[in-house]
Structure formats: structure tokens, C-alpha cells
Amino acid sequence: MATFTLNINGKKQEVDVDPSTPVLWVLRDHLNLVGTKYGCGIAQCGACTVHVDGTATRSCMLTVSSVGNQEITTIEGLSENGDHPVQKAWLEVDVPQCGYCQAGQIMTAAALLEKNPNPTDEEIEMAMNGNICRCGTYLRIRKAVKMAANS
Amino acid sequence: MTLVRTKIGRRSFIRNTGLASGGLVLGFNWLASCKMTPEQVDTLPKEWFDLNGFLKVGDNGLVTIMSPNPEIGQNVKTAMPMIIAEELDVAWKDVIVEQAPLNTDIFTRQLAGGSQSIRQGWESLRMAGATAKHMLKEAAAAAWQVPVAEITVKEGMLMHEASDKSAGFGEMASAAAKLEVPEEVELKDNNSFSIIGTDRKNVDGPKIVTGQPLFGLDVYKEGMLTAMIVHPPAFGMKYKGMKADAVKNMPGIKDVFHFEVYPEGVEKQWSDGGGIPELVAIVGNSTWECMQAKKALEVEWEEDSKLESTSYHDEALAALLETPQEQPARKDGDVEAAFKKAAKIIESTYSAPYLAHNTMEPMNFFAHVTPEKAELLGPIQTPEFLEKTLASRLGMPLEKIDIMMTRMGGGFGRRLYGTFAVEAAAISQKMNAPVKLVYSREDDMTQGTYRPAYKIKYKAGLDENGNLIAWHVRGAGTNDDLVWEHRFPAGAVDNYLAEKHVLQTNVTTGAWRAPRSNFIAGAEQAFMDEVAEASGKDPIEFRLELFDRAINNPVGDPKQNDYDPERYAGVLKLVKEKSNWNGANSGKARGVSAYYCHNSYVAQVLDLEDGGADMPRVDKIWCAVDCGIVVNPLSAKNQVEGGMVDGIGHATYSAMTFTDGKPNQSNYDRYRLIRNMEAPKEVETFFVDNGIDPTGLGEPSLPPVIGALANALYKAKGRRHYSQPFINDKPPIVG
Numbered sequence: 001m002a003t004f005t006l007n008i009n010g011k012k013q014e015v016d017v018d019p020s021t022p023v024l025w026v027l028r029d030h031l032n033l034v035g036t037k038y039g040c041g042i043a044q045c046g047a048c049t050v051h052v053d054g055t056a057t058r059s060c061m062l063t064v065s066s067v068g069n070q071e072i073t074t075i076e077g078l079s080e081n082g083d084h085p086v087q088k089a090w091l092e093v094d095v096p097q098c099g100y101c102q103a104g105q106i107m108t109a110a111a112l113l114e115k116n117p118n119p120t121d122e123e124i125e126m127a128m129n130g131n132i133c134r135c136g137t138y139l140r141i142r143k144a145v146k147m148a149a150n151s
Numbered sequence: 152m153t154l155v156r157t158k159i160g161r162r163s164f165i166r167n168t169g170l171a172s173g174g175l176v177l178g179f180n181w182l183a184s185c186k187m188t189p190e191q192v193d194t195l196p197k198e199w200f201d202l203n204g205f206l207k208v209g210d211n212g213l214v215t216i217m218s219p220n221p222e223i224g225q226n227v228k229t230a231m232p233m234i235i236a237e238e239l240d241v242a243w244k245d246v247i248v249e250q251a252p253l254n255t256d257i258f259t260r261q262l263a264g265g266s267q268s269i270r271q272g273w274e275s276l277r278m279a280g281a282t283a284k285h286m287l288k289e290a291a292a293a294a295w296q297v298p299v300a301e302i303t304v305k306e307g308m309l310m311h312e313a314s315d316k317s318a319g320f321g322e323m324a325s326a327a328a329k330l331e332v333p334e335e336v337e338l339k340d341n342n343s344f345s346i347i348g349t350d351r352k353n354v355d356g357p358k359i360v361t362g363q364p365l366f367g368l369d370v371y372k373e374g375m376l377t378a379m380i381v382h383p384p385a386f387g388m389k390y391k392g393m394k395a396d397a398v399k400n401m402p403g404i405k406d407v408f409h410f411e412v413y414p415e416g417v418e419k420q421w422s423d424g425g426g427i428p429e430l431v432a433i434v435g436n437s438t439w440e441c442m443q444a445k446k447a448l449e450v451e452w453e454e455d456s457k458l459e460s461t462s463y464h465d466e467a468l469a470a471l472l473e474t475p476q477e478q479p480a481r482k483d484g485d486v487e488a489a490f491k492k493a494a495k496i497i498e499s500t501y502s503a504p505y506l507a508h509n510t511m512e513p514m515n516f517f518a519h520v521t522p523e524k525a526e527l528l529g530p531i532q533t534p535e536f537l538e539k540t541l542a543s544r545l546g547m548p549l550e551k552i553d554i555m556m557t558r559m560g561g562g563f564g565r566r567l568y569g570t571f572a573v574e575a576a577a578i579s580q581k582m583n584a585p586v587k588l589v590y591s592r593e594d595d596m597t598q599g600t601y602r603p604a605y606k607i608k609y610k611a612g613l614d615e616n617g618n619l620i621a622w623h624v625r626g627a628g629t630n631d632d633l634v635w636e637h638r639f640p641a642g643a644v645d646n647y648l649a650e651k652h653v654l655q656t657n658v659t660t661g662a663w664r665a666p667r668s669n670f671i672a673g674a675e676q677a678f679m680d681e682v683a684e685a686s687g688k689d690p691i692e693f694r695l696e697l698f699d700r701a702i703n704n705p706v707g708d709p710k711q712n713d714y715d716p717e718r719y720a721g722v723l724k725l726v727k728e729k730s731n732w733n734g735a736n737s738g739k740a741r742g743v744s745a746y747y748c749h750n751s752y753v754a755q756v757l758d759l760e761d762g763g764a765d766m767p768r769v770d771k772i773w774c775a776v777d778c779g780i781v782v783n784p785l786s787a788k789n790q791v792e793g794g795m796v797d798g799i800g801h802a803t804y805s806a807m808t809f810t811d812g813k814p815n816q817s818n819y820d821r822y823r824l825i826r827n828m829e830a831p832k833e834v835e836t837f838f839v840d841n842g843i844d845p846t847g848l849g850e851p852s853l854p855p856v857i858g859a860l861a862n863a864l865y866k867a868k869g870r871r872h873y874s875q876p877f878i879n880d881k882p883p884i885v886g
Binding site for chain 2: 001017018020021022025028029030032033034035036037038039040041042044045047074075076078082087090091094096097098099100101102103106125126128129130131132133134135136137138139140141142
């Protein structure tokens, strides 16, 4: 066990965990931030996507010891009142079915638009390709990303 | 209006104070504690009045509607309350939706399965709204000393025009709650609906997009331990022993023990289907610590029954396709005689592998079992059956068992089989502590309850005019006999023979979105295309001729046929028109398909993108659906699209295979699921507007799309795909 001070959603958070613990489980089990989801544990499905210094990152394979001072943003910290353009577009398009993967989808989309505010259809699909939606809401995901880009 | 007796679920309308004050809802206040929107907090009433188990009215007119059925992403948590709100005549903005706990005194069929929630809930949900409205009207009539028949209601306002009196629901709620539930109520005419048939957004949407706790895996309780299981590495193996001492001393680990999920004498329900009887439990403080212990634990397993491989399943299923069924499932006319005089005979065999459900949220459940009571909370499609199993497993009467459902991160049939909740309860009982059981993705994918592997052989005979004179189908599946003998084209062909076989295996299987149909539709509709081609007729015209036969001069007893040929033909005609089938189309490779299941009819035309890709992408799908009244078109279209993405994805990419009983796939690195770039570029969905009471919608779009894809692939590549996943169905190498 070791103590780590993490910068999460703009707040310093101290945790005492095994250094090998992935950030996903630190968020979920130790900080009660459960919006970041567990799907596969091997960075294949994207449900656990967070931003590390603004870059979409799979938190399930990111060990707590490797984070250092980098800023972590989770779905809970994406916006104060749930009004990030991507969140608003997600609601407007009514994207979710079961909803489980959507936090990861939204975090990936928000990171994309931060770097590329006007992505082409191909760029949207390419960026979103790492996030599995088992319910198959891919068409609405594309539409919502486009809507957020245009807002 | 239609006057109906409140006979359905009569006891549902006995006001149940237990719901408002019972131990589960208040004592187990996890879901209710979810953050409300600021508007909801601002307007919360001081007092709620229970009018029946389905709804309560606040003193300020806000209405809380309980959504009785489990939510797996089919969006019943929005649609079921919409139906109640429609008959209650409350403004949708004044409705708060809550997930109901399991309560068999109030609700009937609290189950998510078979696409039946809306169909089977339709009448009782409408009555719940209508009876409550009637009680509010009676209260107003008494207060104003006017006849109840003169009271009108609109958007939560009670009005008496002659005396110019009006009041909100909230003002009359207290008096209404003291009244008897009426014996008869009036239901609205379809054409006066103002909520049903309109687009309403997912009631959980704001919580989903902000990451608030909603799912079973999100449950955290004071003093809660985390548990994981270790199951045998192969089907056909069982627990022998383990060395657990070192692992028990690992950081954060509380206990490691072997346990029987279903000890002798436990009365199992069908929902206990594919469970593994003996497991090892690891219990600790956190998920990651349990995962580390799981890796380190050495468990010894021994062979219990045959260790089966995919090659064995393939060979055994193929052998069954060569075996006549002693008593055929259905026999009309004489197929053998018809084949002898046929001008053309077409014969093909189709196959598909086992599939895992792969809900994005792995199996999990929270349980807190004490000698006094059992509290369970988690994602389950069959809470009522779980309660019965728990009563037997824990040795407790039903009334001491409380079950609440969380939103589910997908179901697809997997959460019909609640063995994971029984496991959680058993572990909690042993630990005498609140426990959340968590499956890893690998546990989830390798524990079984799969969609069965299937093979099916079709043989059709055409006369010299290209008319279908004989149809022979023989199917086989693992633990499932596959063939629906009374579905199309039964009833449309003079000589018809349906035969089916089961291959019993120890690889456990269960319902997977649109059971059986998810394979047979694709096979049948691909074969139908081959037969239509051989007949020289247009594939849609060929099908319509068969439906005409089933309408005008059905073979056998028409009551026996499990489909309505007019509605079937209706969706085909609609999709034909919408896709401009006969016109100058895009020139793209195009396929058609139609299928009936879960009481609904779906037809699709599918275009593939141009280009020489090994597996061309779907460019566009036109989809016609007859599911009767559509409660919420916005989410209904989502279901239809998702079902088609699901069908295309699994038929193209996915498979579970086995070597000596051991699954070869355990995570998404080797189990391929469809991704964004592979999903259709465009979908257009059209609903038949016929005013028929609603039928299934969560499943019916999936099965036929596999046929439409197969038929378009044939146009694109000039060869037929017979074996799923299509990506592996390569042409033989010649030379």
C-alpha cells in the first residue's frame, strides 16, 4: 500500500492503495466516483474512458502509480451541471439504451471535439471506434457528436 | 371512450400502504437517493397520496409513477409510465418516475423478457391511470357537489365548466386517496392520446450522461464487502480442491471458500438455468484486491463429464441433420412425392456458433442476508423467480426477502438467469455481511448460458412455373430444437415437412435476444432468396405470392399457423415502397428479408456500400415494423436500429468456440463485437399505423436483418454465405 495524491475533477484526492491499482478501481471503489464504468479490464471496450491532461485514456489499465500530477477528468467532472455540449447533444438525440457505455462514449467524444472541433464523418467514426456499445446506438452516437460539434 | 371492468390485476388496485411505508422502499433508499434535477427538488410536495400501487399524487400536483418492470435498455422505464400518465391525464413534465421494487401484491409479471412488457402491461397500466383519474374526479365532484360525469380533466387539472370550478390534482389527492377503487373505468379512445405516440426522452437520460449511480455495479453500502467467484475453467469439469491459505493472507482479503450454489434439496426455478453448481468465492475489501487474489489462487479441478470441443458440436449437429425425426413436428401433404415431380430442387444448410450475451455491465448483485431478512439489489430480468429460489436456498419465507432492481447495463436474455444473485446471497449469508458480487469480464464470458449453436437444412421444390410446391426443413441445436414448425412458410405450401432435433451438451445455453429466431430468420430468409432466384421471380413478389396463398387458401388449419399473413405482407409492401424497390435504385448490392416474432412483423431492405472490401459495410437499411401502437416513437426507433446493429454485428463477427470444454474466447480481444465504423451508415424506420394494441419491439428487428445482409452479400460477392460469422465464411481455395 502507498499513498497517492491525485488531481481529480479539479480537486486533490488522497488514496491509500496498492500501487498497481488501476485508476478505474481507485475512482469506483475508493472515491465513490462510479460514473466511470468497468467493461473489460483490458482497454478493449472504452467504458472506462477518462481524460488524463485532456486526452481520452482507458482508466482500467492506467495504474494509480503512473498518474503523478496529471489532471484526471471523469464524467462527473466533465461539466458542473451536466451541460457540456456533448452531454446536451446526447440528451437531445436521446442516445442511450441501457446507458452503461455512454459515459465512456461521451468522454471520448468530448476529447475528440476538444482537439478537432469540426470532425468529418470519418473522423468521428474513427475516434468513436474504440468504444463498444452493445445495444448498438452507434448511429445516434455519430449524430450526437456531430450535433455537439455544430453547437 | 371504452368502459372496462378493472378485472386485470384486480388486486393491484387495492391500495397498498406497504409500498409507501414498507421496509424496502424507505429502508433501502438507494435508488430514491439519486440526485434529483434542481426543478424536481424545487417542486417536491410536502405529502404524497397513494391512489393505487402504481402512482401517488403529491399535494402540489406532482405525480410519482412506479415503473413496474425491470429496465434493461428497452426503455420501459419511460414507456410504461407514459401509458399510465396518458390515462391519468397528467402533464408529462409533472411526472417523476421511480423503479418499483419487486412487489407481487401490486404488480403482475415484473419481468423483462420476450418483448412482452408493454404488450402484457398495456391494459393494467392504462387501468392504473384511469382508476386514479376517476378517484380524483369523484373527490372533486363531492367537494363541489356536482355530478362526477360533468367533471373534465386536462393535464392534471380537474374542471367543472357549468359552475366554473377548477382544481389541480394535488388539491383533491388527499380526498381521492380515501375513496374506494372503482369497479369500472373508462379508457380513452386511441385517437385522443396525447402522450402515447409522442417522442419522450429517456427518463434516466440526465443521470446517464452525468455518470450518476444507476447500475448494479454502482451499488456501494456502508460496510459492504466485495466478492468474486472462481468457476471451473472448462465445461465438464468440477471443483476438486484448493490451496487457499496464502491467498487468504493477501492484502484486503477476508475469506476464500468453496460453496455449493444449489445444495441438495434447493427448489430451483427455470431462471436458475445455466448456473454452475459449485464455485469458489473470494471475499475482500475492494474489487482490485479480489482480482489479485483470484489470479494467485490455485484451484484444482477434475473431469466430471465429457470435455466437448466445437468440432464435436459441429459434427454431432451435422449428423442430426441427416437423421429423420420419428414424429415430425409438422407434416402437410407429401414432400417426398412433390420433390419427385419437381422441376427444380434447391437445398442448403446454414449454421451459426454459440454466442455470449456480453452485456457491457458484467453480472453482479448486492446481497445483505441476516438471520432476520434478506435484502437484494441489482440487475435482474426475473426478480419474481429469484425470490422463490432465494426462499428455498436461504430457508426464509418470501415476505422476509426484499428485491430491488437497478437499471441494467444490458440484458439480452442473460439476466433472465439470476444465478449470480443466488451466489451473492449465499456468500453474504456465509460472511454475515453485506456483499456485492462482481463478475470479471472473463467470468462473465466463460461461465456459459450461451445462445445455442445451430444448424438447419432446407430443401425446396419448384414446379415448371416456378411455384413453390414443397418445403422441407430440418433443424438442430445444442440443448434447443430450434424449429418453429407453425411459422411461415407453413400454411403457404401444399407439401411441408418440419423436423427438429436437440443435441444435449454440457455447455450451458439460454435465451439470447430473440431466441431461435435470431438464427432461423436469417437462414430461412436467405434460403427463400435462393428459391426465389431459382423460380425466376422477384424476391418480394415471390414472398407476397406465398402470403396470398396463406391468406386466401391456407394449407392445414389456419389457427395452427403462428402468424398473420396480412400483417406479414403489409410490412413487405411498405418496405418495398419506401426503398423504391422497383424503381431506379442506387445500383448498390441489395437484399430483402421479412420475419415475424414476439407478436410483431418486420421487413427490411438493405443496401451494401460499393467497393471490393472483404466484408462490405451496410450503406442503408429501410425497415418497416408492425408492432401495433407505438408508445414512444423516439425510443422505438432506437430499439429497431439497435436490434439491427446487433444482428448484423453478431452474424458478421462474433463466435464462442471451445477446445476440450474450455472457451477459446474470454474477453473482447478475441471475441469480436461490432464497432462504430462497421455499423450501418444510415437507417430509416417506418411503423405501420394500425391502432392495434402494442406488441413486441425489443427483439423483432434483429432476426430478419441477418437474412437481408446475407442476401445483399450474395449480390455484392456472387456467392452465398451459409456459415456465421460471415467474416470467417471464406470461399474454398481452388488450385
